Amino acid sequence: MLQVSVLRTRPGFSLEASFAAPTPGIIALFGRSGSGKTTLINVISGLSVADAGDIRLDGEVLTDTRAGVAVPVERRRIGYVFQDARLFPHLNVTGNLRYGEKRSRAAPQIIGFEEVVALLGLAQLLQRRPRELSGGERQRVALGRALLAQPRLLLLDEPLASIDVARREEVLPYLEALRDQLAIPMVYVSHQFEEVLRLATHVVLLEAGKVLAQGPVNELSLRPELQSIIGPDLVGAVLEGVVTRLDPDSGSADLAVGTGTLQVSLRDVPVGSRVRLQLLARDVILATQPVQGLSVRNALASTVTALSNDDYGAVLVRLDVGGETVLARITQNALRALNLRPGDAVWTLVKAVSTRGHAFRLASGP
Amino acid sequence: MNDVPSPAELDALRLSLEVAVRSVGFSLPLAVLVAWILTRARFPGRMLFDAFVHLPLVLPPVAVGYVLLVLFGARGPIGAWLRSHFGIELAFTTAGAALATAVMTFPLMVRAIRLSLENVDRGLEEAARTLGAAPLDRFVSITLPLMLPGILAGAVTALAAGLGEFGAVITFASNIPGATRTLPLALYTAMQSPSGDALALRLALLSFALGLLGLLASELLVRRVRRLLGR
Numbered sequence: 001m002l003q004v005s006v007l008r009t010r011p012g013f014s015l016e017a018s019f020a021a022p023t024p025g026i027i028a029l030f031g032r033s034g035s036g037k038t039t040l041i042n043v044i045s046g047l048s049v050a051d052a053g054d055i056r057l058d059g060e061v062l063t064d065t066r067a068g069v070a071v072p073v074e075r076r077r078i079g080y081v082f083q084d085a086r087l088f089p090h091l092n093v094t095g096n097l098r099y100g101e102k103r104s105r106a107a108p109q110i111i112g113f114e115e116v117v118a119l120l121g122l123a124q125l126l127q128r129r130p131r132e133l134s135g136g137e138r139q140r141v142a143l144g145r146a147l148l149a150q151p152r153l154l155l156l157d158e159p160l161a162s163i164d165v166a167r168r169e170e171v172l173p174y175l176e177a178l179r180d181q182l183a184i185p186m187v188y189v190s191h192q193f194e195e196v197l198r199l200a201t202h203v204v205l206l207e208a209g210k211v212l213a214q215g216p217v218n219e220l221s222l223r224p225e226l227q228s229i230i231g232p233d234l235v236g237a238v239l240e241g242v243v244t245r246l247d248p249d250s251g252s253a254d255l256a257v258g259t260g261t262l263q264v265s266l267r268d269v270p271v272g273s274r275v276r277l278q279l280l281a282r283d284v285i286l287a288t289q290p291v292q293g294l295s296v297r298n299a300l301a302s303t304v305t306a307l308s309n310d311d312y313g314a315v316l317v318r319l320d321v322g323g324e325t326v327l328a329r330i331t332q333n334a335l336r337a338l339n340l341r342p343g344d345a346v347w348t349l350v351k352a353v354s355t356r357g358h359a360f361r362l363a364s365g366p
Numbered sequence: 367m368n369d370v371p372s373p374a375e376l377d378a379l380r381l382s383l384e385v386a387v388r389s390v391g392f393s394l395p396l397a398v399l400v401a402w403i404l405t406r407a408r409f410p411g412r413m414l415f416d417a418f419v420h421l422p423l424v425l426p427p428v429a430v431g432y433v434l435l436v437l438f439g440a441r442g443p444i445g446a447w448l449r450s451h452f453g454i455e456l457a458f459t460t461a462g463a464a465l466a467t468a469v470m471t472f473p474l475m476v477r478a479i480r481l482s483l484e485n486v487d488r489g490l491e492e493a494a495r496t497l498g499a500a501p502l503d504r505f506v507s508i509t510l511p512l513m514l515p516g517i518l519a520g521a522v523t524a525l526a527a528g529l530g531e532f533g534a535v536i537t538f539a540s541n542i543p544g545a546t547r548t549l550p551l552a553l554y555t556a557m558q559s560p561s562g563d564a565l566a567l568r569l570a571l572l573s574f575a576l577g578l579l580g581l582l583a584s585e586l587l588v589r590r591v592r593r594l595l596g597r
Contacts, residue, residue, distance in 0.1 A: 047492055073495045080496040086489050090511045090595040099507070100497035149497045 002027065002153065002185060006043050006053035006063070015039050015209040023058060023153075023185035025201035026175075028217075030190055032229060036209040037189040038083075041155045044187065045080050046073040057153055057185075077107055079146030079154040079184075083161050085138040087130035093141050094126045100149025107150040110184060116144045119181070120174050135163040136170030143174065147184070154178075154186045160195065175199055180362075193230045197238065197278055198360045205229065221278065222318070222325055224308070232312045236280035237326045240362065243273050252297075252352055260322035263297040265356040277359035281316060281329035285349035288338050297352040302326065304344045307335070321348055375569065377544055378552035382576075385460060385535070385548055386528035389468035390475075390521050397472060397520060398510075401479035420473045422534075427470060431537025434466055438538070458539055463546045466534040471527045475520035482516020483509070512595065515588045522587060526580025530573055549573050 005018040015036045021027040029037045042048035044055055046062070049070070055063040062071050062078075079100075087096050101113060117123055120140045130138060139159045146154055159175075160168045172195075179186070179199060190196055196203055196217065203220045205212040212225040220226055221238035241257035243266070253266040255275060264277060291299060305325070306318040315335045317328040326348055330338075340346070371379075404416055422430055438445040438456045448454040456462035486509055494504045510517075532550040539546040541555065553569040556562035 045496060047495070073492075074498050074500050076496075077498070078496065080493070082489065082493060084489070086487075086493040088490060088493075088508060099494070099499075103498035103503070145497065 001056075001058060002187070003054075003056040004040070004044060006040070006050040006055065008039065008043055008048065008051050013039070013209060015043070017204075017206065017209065017211050019204045019211055019214045021202040021204065021214070024183045026179050026186045026188050026199050027202045027204060028188045028190055028196040028200035029204050029206055030193070030196050030200075030229070031206035031212075033191055035206040037191075037206055038157055039209075040206065041080075041157055041187055041189055044153075045078050045155055046071065046076050047080075077104070077150065077152050079149055079151030081139065081142045081146050081154065081156045081159050083157045083159065085130075085135075085142040085162075087133075087138060087141055087145070089130050091130075092126070093122065093128050093130070093133070096130070096141055096145050097122070097126075097148055100145055104148070104150040110150045111147050111182065113148060116147050119177060120144045134167065134170070136167045139163065139171050140174060143171075143178070147178075147182075151184060154184050156186060156188045158189050158191070160190075160192070172198065176361075193234055197276065197358070217276065222327065224310075227310060227316075232310055232314065232329065233282060234280070235310075235316070235327060235329065236278045236283075236358075237324075238276060238278045239324055239326070240274060240276045243269055243271050243275055246271050258322040258324035260300055260324075262300075262350065263352045264359055265353045266359050269361045274362040275359055276362050277355050279326055279350055280354065280358065281327040283351065283354040284326060284328035286317065286319075286328050286330060286334075286338065286340070287347040287349060288340075288344070290347060291349065294349070295351070296349045298348075298350040300348045300350070302346055302348040304340050304342050304346055306342055307340065319346070319348055371568070372565075374543065374552065375565070375572075378547055378549050378569070379572065381460065381463075381544070381546070382529045382548040382550075385463045385467050385531075385546075386525050388461070388464035389471060389528045390525050392464065393468040393472050393475060393524070394517070394521055397475040397479055398517065400472075401476050401483055404476070405480055405483045419476055422470050423473045427531070427533025428537050430469055431466055431534040434462075434469065434534065434538040438462070438465065456538075458542060458546065460539075460545050463535045463539040463548065466538040467528040467531040470531050470534050471524040474527055475524040478520030478523060479513065479516045482513040482519075485516075486512045514595065515591045518591055519584050519588045522580060522584035526577050526584070529576050529580070549576075 001020060002023055003020045008015045017040050029040060031037050039048060043050050050063055050065060052065045054061065061069050062076055063069060088099065097113065120143060122140060122144055125133060125137055125141065133141065160171060163171065176199065188199055200217050203217055204214040205220065205225055207229065213220060213223045218238040218240060221236065227235045239257050241255035241262065243253050244256045245254040251265060251267050252263055253269065255262045255264050269275060300321045302319045302321040304317060305320050308316050310316045314329050314331055317330060317340065319326045319328060400419055435457060436442050440449065440457055445456060456465055490508055491504050494508045499507060530550050535546060535548060536551055541547050541551045549569060549572065553566055556566040556569060
């Protein structure tokens with residue numbers, strides 16, 4: 001468990017944030033630029049000082065201003081992967097990797113040099129200088145360097161921000177591997193919801209230095225506070241399910257979600273894998289009668305549980321689909337035409353292809 | 367025809383080199399410390415300290431030599447103490463010439479080192495910190511290697527300048543052949559003698575060559591180290 005409750009006030013910005021999240025796992029600090037995400041992880045790392053508050057990791061106190069406790073940064077054993085990597089230019093990749101390793105001999109060994117090199121695909125880079133590396137390679141080395149310091153917590157400050165969108169795949173799969181194979185808890189700062197969807201186990205939503213909401217990704221996806229940050233087009237319920245059938249020819253898969261089955265567009269994920277996907281509310285169609293002759297692959301019996309106006313003139317319909325909650329975004333006109341009320345039975349229609357790019361494998365399958 | 371170069375010339379060259387090397391060796395660690403204080407430390411009177419360090423750049427060298435004589439002379443407060451406790455004599459000795467040279471070239475060295483320290487990315491030190499490096503460890507493993515180009519540039523520039531220090535040396539250490547008569551002092555002496563024109567010219571050309579060599583060496587060294595440091 002990572003428990004943080006801190007206050008830091010500086011002219012022009014004040015951070016007043018509290019959250020508690022389970023460990024291990026990836027805790028995403030999500031919010032717009034300037035919302036205080038980096039300040040918050042700097043306070044957790046100890047690089048920035050908290051004016052008041054306390055920070056506990058698995059019961060151990062790292063900061064407690066009332067008791068006058070502030071463990072120095074160099075003795076916190078908290079790894080930090082900076083946005084700009086910050087590799088040491090006078091050392092080659094091996095030198096960078098060994099830097100933290102040499103200084104962590106007294107700490108319990110979590111991971112060894114060879115394992116890090118294999119896990120992050122660094123074997124070809126060991127003799128290179130930082131300036132000879134691509135952005136993605138740099139971040140992988142920074143990740144390896146932080147891991148070899150045997151951290152009990154790893155902080156990642158938008159590690160993909162300085163990398164071209166097309167080259168982020170040089171890093172993302174490695175982050176997933178870390179999450180699934182190591183027991184090191186991570187705090188991941190991001191302003192890209194897709195990264196959160198793909199990596200996080202717990203989300204802390206920050207806005208103007210304050211925590212707006214926090215919780216598991218699927219719960220948080222239903223919160224109106226998220227909508228104000230990501231905008232109406234990215235709103236949508238996050239569901240988790242297990243792959244029960246795979247059709248490699250059509251690139252589709254059946255997913256057991258709640259008590260029902262969802263046909264989604266998904267490749268290269270073995271049967272039995274856990275998958276997380278987001279059903280974008282704008283892609284979900286509602287029908288008051290069974291439909292025929294439509295290309296839609298999923299027609300799910302469901303119940304309207306709540307209606308709310310969103311901030312953009314449309315209506316957000318909350319639905320119960322086999323025990324899971326799904327959001328649909330429809331116009332005021334559609335709402336009037338269908339005359340929807342809470343408690344009404346409707347058919348929720350989801351195109352399988354609309355999940356493409358919004359579905360991610362969680363942990364390795366069997 | 368006299369021997370060229372004459373033993374006196376060789377003596378002057380050897381002495382100049384010795385004085386310059388000793389002065390750099392003595393003042394380099396101190397210059398790193400002072401550069402660090404001026405760049406990183408915040409304390410009242412920092413500006414005054416800064417000005418004080420740079421004073422030899424603007425003072426007449428004779429004035430610096432005189433102050434050294436007052437402080438480090440045989441009857442001066444520091445000179446008398448050094449003599450009675452360690453048996454060290456500075457006034458009118460080679461060591462004294464090195465001290466005078468060190469004081470005069472100190473600001474040059476501090477400026478070069480300070481510039482390189484200001485260019486060291488504090489973010490790298492923070493990164494080292496998160497990797498478990500304590501303050502002194504960080505300085506030795508990160509800060510010092512990254513400021514190495516500046517340290518070398520400062521040292522070589524000070525060395526080249528130290529070969530030619532005149533005013534402070536002649537005031538504090540006098541013009542003693544074989545002990546404190548360095549190149550510029552030998553040149554000055556030759557100019558005073560009616561038959562010294564040829565010698566003076568040779569010594570002037572030698573000084574010129576040494577200075578040029580020093581500056582070129584400094585530039586090459588800095589480039590080389592920069593490349594080694596990966597920049």
